[in-house]
Amino acid sequence: MNDSAAMGTLLSFFRILEDGDSPALQFIGRWAYKIYEKRQTVEEYMMYIHLILAAVFPIFIAAHSSLQQPPSAAKPISDETEEEDDEINVQPMVEGLTPSDAIMFPVTAAFVLGGLYLFIKWMGNADLLNKIMTVYFSVLGVFGIAKLSKDGLDVVTTFVFPDSWSNGAETFYVNSDISRQLTAKFDKSRINVSDEIVVDKTNPLPGYLSTITFSPRITKALWSFRASFKKHWLLRCYIHGVCNAKSKLHLNDMIGFVFGVVAVTYYNTIRKAWWVTNLMAFGFSYGSMQMISPTTFTTGSMVLGGLFIYDVVMVFYTPMMATVATSLEVPIKLVFPGPKRGSMLGLGDVVLPGMMLALALRYDLYLHYLRKQRNPTLGFGDASKIVAKEPFLNPKGLWGDRFWTRNAKKADFGLADGARFPKVYFKAGLAGYVTGMIVTLYVCHAWQHAQPALLYLVPGVLIAFWGTAYFRNEVKLMWEYTEDGVWGWDNQSRGTICPNKESSDDEKEKSSSYFGSVAARAKDKVEEQEKAAKKAASDHAQHLFLFSLSEPKHEASLKKVI
Incomplete structure (x- = not known):
């Protein structure tokens, strides 16, 4: 039939x-x-819903993955044995934007777009350009999909093997070192002061599954399987004069890399299916939003404003944008099947507003810890006070722990506590982004003509941010917020003395001498990093090339900080 x-x-x-x-x-x-x-109209609306969800998905996950310790939080309490074990202080590689980028971004984009347009017209088609760019983006696609897959697998792992879970009455903590589940008590600093092994829970599974008594062989296999996803190895690579890198390597890193290779191979050898194209585009946008920070809301607003003008000019007043976008068959756009020719959305319409939404989520985390600060009085005068801060709790990738501890008592501590904080500005910006996207699609549908998405997305996002700050009387705080410099070196991030404005010069001088200057501490930090670099150079003085993969030196302490 x-x-x-x-x-x-x-x-x-x-x-x-x-x-x-x-x-x-x-x-x-x-x-x-x-x-x-009206099935064609229904299919068109379904395509629009697909487009909105596909645009929001990488923004949401990338914003949460970009979270890091804000200056308003104290350094996390960590186990010394773990620090010795890792020997690696992982710092995120983030490129901060400056106000000059607000000018250079649209200018550079215009030159690149114009060059691609002229090349396509000169060659008569985009075949050669597609081959060159396919090779380039295929290499990047492997690592983009690998990172996306790895973080996705980490989230799945937290659902299957959470580090803590609660049945409402008690919170249980899973300890791989002794292959048992524990109940524990913690002091106000979240330090484990006592723990007790739960006799009837012999497997690492949460909820009802924890009460099942498996055979010793299956139980041992479950604990080993859990440990394989939780443990890490130390990867070192040294090439004289080229690189000296150290990194932690997990099993999910290797699985994610395999996923990346398989997806890119399928894309290049079998079929350039729309879902593979979108998967690679997700990987690019996911990584980009974590590696680029607008630094301040002012700089981000200027960048979006400049690209807003660029997008309008290139779509409405030149044929370049439409020609290049439809000629290139590379994964730099999201593709959606549907009636007629379907639809597409450039990654710029995802990444550029997305980096502002990621900044907003980090700002929400900053405000969360800022409002938890306290100012206890020191013994040498009421006017001088030190900022007492809450220790930072890692908020990333703990969706499973959040799910399993959603019914936990407020008095119980858990790893997922760091992921629970008000997200006012992020939600406002996300609502503005979705509203702008809906308006874009409505205008496209009504006029039957391609629209520059940033024409509607930029006002939606910026009005949401600054409007929220205005109604909350936080415009000044939002204006002054910055991610410039090294987090943790400034006055706020170290919890240093914050003298009262009415305090005398003598008291301020006494406070300064008591704690030392921030500049001196920053200098000490630089000297420590220089010493570490010299030590690393001396360690490899006898090598031209070194590649190693080793297990950690020490096992984690049972009484660890959560």
Whole structure:
């Protein structure tokens, strides 16, 4: 039976329902017939919903993955044995933007777009350009998909093997070192002061599954399987004069890399399916939003404003944007199948507003710890006070722990506590982004003409941010917020003395001498880093090339900080 015959049969069935005696069946048949008549419109609306969800997905996950310790939080309490074990202080590689980028971004983008347009016109087609760019983006795609897959697998691992879970009455902590589940008590600093092994929970699974008594062989296999996803190795690579890198390597890193290779191979050898193209685009946008920071809301607003003008000019007043976008068959856009020719969305319409939304989420985390600060008085005077801060708790990738401890008592501590904080500005910006996207799609549908998405997204996002700050009387605080420099070196991030404005010069001088200057501490930090660099150079003085993969030196302490 061909498609037309099948549709005819389905239409006849709807008419039978509509002509039946049952009011309910008549109602179903009548609406089913209307949907069938307007099926093309329904398919178009479904495509629009798909587009919005696909645009929001990488923004949401990248923003949460970009979270790090804000200056308003104290350094996390860590186990000394773990620090010795790792020997690696992982710092995120983030490129901060400056106000000059607000000018250079649209200018550079215009030159690149113009160059691509002229090259396509000169060659008569984009075949050669597609081959060159496919190779380039295929290499990047492997690492983009690997990172996206790895973080996704980490989230899945937290659902299957959480580090803590609660049944509402008690919170249980899973300890791989002794292969048992524990109940524990913590002091106000979140230090484990006592723990007790739970006798009836012998496996590492949460919830009802924890009460199942498996055979010793299966139980041991479950603990080993859990440990394989939780442990890490130390990867070192040294090439004289080229690189000296250290990194932590997890099992999910290797699985994610395999996923990346398989996806890119499929894309280049079998079929450039829309879902593979979108997967690679997700990887690019996911990594980009974590590696680029607008630094301040002012700089980010200027960058979006400049690219807003660029997008309008290139779409409405030149044929360059439409020609290049439709000619290039590389994964730098999201593609959506649908009626007619379907639809597409450039990654710039995702990444550029997305980096501002990621900044907003980090700002929400900053405000969360800022409002938890306290100012206890020191013994040498009431005017001088030190900022007492809450220790930073890692908020990334703990979706499973959040799920399993959602019913935990407030007095119980858990790893997922760091992921629970108000997200006012992020939610406002996300609402503005979705609103702008809906307006874009409405105008496209009404005018039947391509629209520059930033024309509607930029006002939606910026009005949401600054409007929220205005109504919360936080415009000044938002204006002054910055991620410039090294986090943890400034006055706020170290919890140093914050003298009262009415304090005398003598008291301020006493406070300064008591704690030392921030500049001196920053200098000490630089000297420590220089010493570490010299030590690393001396360690490899006898090597031209070194590649190693080793296990940690020490095992984690049982009484660890959570």
